[in-house]
Amino acid sequence: MKILVTGAAGFIGMHTCLKLLERGNEVVGLDNINDYYDRSLKDARLALLAERPGFRFLHADIENAAEMQAIFGEGRFDRVIHLAAQPGVRYSLANPHAYVNANVQGFLNILEGCRHHPVESLTYASSSSVYGGYATLPFHESQNIAHPISLYAATKKANELMAHTYSHLFRIPTTGLRFFTVYGPWGRPDMAPMLFAKAISEGRAIDIFNNGDMLRDFTYIDDIVEGVVRVSDKPATPDPGYDPAQPDPSISNAPYRIFNIGNSQPVKLMDFIAALEKAMGREAMKNFLPMQPGDVPATSSDTTALESWVGFNPNTPIETGVERFVDWYKKFYRINS
Template identity: 65%
Template structure:
């Protein structure tokens, strides 16, 4: 197939493109290479893809309406993996307009491109952040997600609503994936694993929020990629058993799906830090701090729906995943 991967210079985007190329698909990757974090890391990710048979990269912002229209008209993609977005909960408190541009305007542009060019399936990144103030664990796709606690989360919930509209009006198969704390080699520098590893190896203290009383459903990137591609290969379908009297936000009478994709095994933050200490061979100096605005104390994914749909369930342990990340970090930064 010919597949568009938006955010191809990003953490998950690069890994998805690699896997698609390995199995023989043709991939066009786009990214705006912005400076939200070090653009050199993004260029180095792209360097892993450059020269591989079937891959082309175009520097393009999803918020560029004319550019996206032209791209879709010229390329005629079979399917789309849309990962480009302004990421980060905390940054949304500082620069909200970046989220409106990338996550809302950009998403409409992708939906329109798919609609007008007969794309067979749109798979897009949602987020566990949509669960917001929910306290019932584990989080299930059938839970209400009407109480976001950050603008980032609100934009991701909006993406799910927008996708449903296009599935309803135009029959466009769409599948949203609520990612749960993805980590691994080539990860984002603003994520906890990256920040902690860097600080520990440099002998600096790490900031431990909510005094360490946090739990996260850490999900290794290879597991995420496997889930993304299995979902891509099974386009969303209308659910004949959908009951409008008991609506499930993850299903509908139209070709629309939303799935959690997480490790289904939340880890205490202090245990996560212990895994980094084990992998680096150093004990972390810790600054215990209050909870940050927009953050939540715990995430925990119920992944039964994803497993039923694709036959896949993430399985990489935190100890193994963290060790692989630390090995990559030491090599990449000569640390």
């Protein structure tokens, strides 16, 4: 089994590659190693992957159509797991073109690669942000997502629409996974767990938006990867229950599926911070701020459909996940307790 994983130097990408390699798959990892955040972390992730037999790295950019067609033509991949993207909600306020280039144009190039060089399945990263300001919790895949409140969310919704088009026209089995607040070892430096851990270790105040009145469905990285791999192993199929008179946006009469993947146990942000303080053995200084543009006050996932499809439901307790994250953080950054 030869699998292309885009975004291999990224947080979820690296862990996904490791999981596939551990079970004996041949993995081609692709990344452009951009400077959105510190390259040294990406280099360290790739160094870890390079130690594993069966891994080959391609330094390439999904935005380059000609380059991607050549990679697909030469690669002859059995499956594709597409995790490369321009992430971050707040960054999109100042750098909108980066999101359209990477998340829309880049995804089109992936779809075209799968069209002209057929694969068993295409699994790709969507996001819980597509639910926008939806007020009814938990979020369910059948809900309307017509009101994204960030450009990042809009590009992820566009990915789902583009995937359906290619599934319908060219019968490419596509499955989108709406990730909910992923955290854990090797996490992104721009996300709250890493920002908080760094500030606490340096004795600086942490910024807490919406005055701390936030609810997040924090999902541990191992659970995310387990879901990604299981979904990749089970290509999307047309759903015989699909009703075009009352269309469910998560299924289709084409080989197309959408699933939430979250812990389904949303946690108050202040409780997450308390768990982080306990694991680090230090109390955080706190700087309470108003809600930021593009943020949502709460996320919560209904993962019934995912469990029904692949027999898996994320379940790592927040205390366990935070302890594992802090243990890695202290070792990687050589921080004494």
